Amino acid sequence: MIQGTVLCINLLIIKGVVKIKAKLMTGFALLIIILFSLTTFIACAERSFEITDYQAQVKILENGDIQVSEIFEYDFDGDFNGIIRTIGIKGSDGFKYFKASEYFPEDKELEYTQSLNADMVTYKIYDKSSNERKLFLLEYQLRNVITLYNDTAEFYWKFFDESNTSPIGHVKIEVELPAAEVSAEELKVFGHGPLDGKVSIQEDGKIVYEVFRLSSGEMVEARILFPNSMIPDSSKIINQNKFAEIMKEELGWAKKAD
Template identity: 30%
Template sequence: MKKRLGAFLFILLVFFPTQAFAVEFTIADTDIHAKLLSDGNVEVKETHTYKFDGEFNGITRTLIPKEKSAITNVHASENGTELPVEQEENLYKIHRSGSDESITIELFYTIQNGVEVFEDVGQFYWPFFDESNESSYQNMTITIEPPEPADIKAAYGFDAAYETVSTTEDGKVVFHLGTVDSGENGDIRAAYDAALFSNAPVKSFEPMLEEIQADKKQMDEIIAARAETSERWGNFALYFSAALFILVLTLLISAARKRSETGREVDRRRRSVSGFPKEKMSLPAMMSFTNHGHLPTSALTASLLDLVLKGNIEKVTEEEFKLVHRDTDYKHEHRLITWLFDEIASSDTLHLEDVETYAEDKSNHEKYQLRINAWKEEVKQELQQYTLVENAPVPRFTAAIAALVTLPFIFLFPYYDLFLWMFVSISLFLFFTGFSIAYRPLNEKGRMIKEQLYPIKISDDWKSWEEEDQVPALLYQIGMGKRDLLKTTSPSLAPSNGDWMMFLILGASIQESFQSADKHATVSASSGGVSGGGAGVGGGGGGSGAF
């Protein structure tokens, strides 16, 4: 189970980050020495080496005692010099300020009634840290020393401390935990002859050694069975993931084949079609369709010029426009006229400076954004009326089923410590979910429109088209932001008839006003301790940190 909680916390922190800790540090070494006394108390000396990056005020140590025990006489020192210790319930703050350095602090305390005495043995069963710990230990060692040299009746650890024990001839028990990640438990247990604790209160006059040994045997059996189960699940994960990867390839190949078929038909049709698309679709809708639903500020410029082209609006000068009539083909065109002439200009004549004056007024900032968004929404509604994509129910339904099948294994694999397969499952789940939601291949109509409009984004080939297609092509290029209108227009660009050149010059004036208005109206608009009950044996636990 080691690192299981850490993996889930890693996922949560990646996708839902919370806050940065004020103090950057690592706990390079931690050595805990627990001396068992004949009266059942335990004298503990902890040596912690911290490496700090930046300024710090000290370290923290959370000491949560088990039930019917207590932590007393807590004090700390560095190189023999006593350090101030501040207590907040189970959290102890050792004050020692500095910056960018490594420090080694010794912490001393007594565990009252730390040893539990039975008829045959006395046991020290203790959690020096538990899952509430928020900091990782890079190298931890715990040593248990009996009141005097003696035989060890039993010694083992749980979770992070499992299979880390070694013993010495004089009866010391050493747990070499090494790296201990945050959020882990690691209870330790050592038992000696009860006669060593003659001055300690007896918890029970029943024998306990057989139960301690039985607990160890049961834990070994559970872990062995778990390892066997984990191996079986690992084999399953290999074949399961392989099958899903084959499905991924099948979906991708199917999508590529569909795209190729549609492309061949569109290429065949394009041989007999040229110029700007003749589909019954507004210019803003075309821009939205070919720009992933996004309409930049330049789309307003193009939309206003499109209304000039249609005759709804008449150019008086480069800075002044007159409303001719309100009979529009689309709702968003009517909304744009209403906003520009009724709300901003308050007349049938719009001066471009009216737009800037309107946007400079802070009371209009929210309304400006609301009107723009409402216009974009109506463009979106128009676009939804057209059938430009295929629903592709079979591949999307297949992907959705695959996502549902994969989902439970994201949680099941880490339960058996199969973290690699967990991340593989997450990747597959995200792919299948995204495919089932987003895969809507363009049909021939949608592909045809995109293919016809794409050259306008990257070149001026439209200048050789028929006159009726040149201005719409220019307006599309302007709306997509592919032409810098604020640069001085070169006279060499003007054709003999000058039709689209007039719109280019108008576009420069309008774009400058809308950009200025948009700029005005855009709204610019570590401590590691815990207190309370622990998750270790007997409700105890603890952890480390810094401040």
């Protein structure tokens, strides 16, 4: 009886040890999973990207639409599924078309989805990237952007607004008018954005607006006055004289900036 009792006690102890070992193994496995998950999360959280350059070519059409070609240069550190571009459409009649492509290193059209929030259209453009440099080409046309007054035509457009969260190393915007020949009295160009931005009129008649460092939350906006005779097919007509009022407004802003 004593031997049997001892045997039973030993068996109970062995079972207890087995249970303890099983619990320890389960706990250890759970700890490994947690540590692995944390490591994976940290690795994902540490990924980053930089927009090093933005180039835009804008062509003003005779009907008041604008055709835009944008090239974004991205430097990816980590794995990404694509990029996001948000474009304001206030002051226009919306998009006629939109096309997204990878411009470098490959040349291919990309799929995208779009969503509308008030006057902002957000495009999610899908293209897997990992630790590499890429160029993306966005092409689109916006309807009725140019406003036709009695004494001038006005192009007034934001390329980036205060909601932009990504700094950009260099911004260059070229605007092409429907006709190259225009007098200095009729052509007025203004850039709104960082104070070190530069606006110039080239020999070929193109207007260039350049910013050498755009911080997040800063806007880039161009305003151009030119002869309304260049937009003979425009339907966005306001029966007012506006040239003097706009010039007064711009000069007032320039004084405040100084």
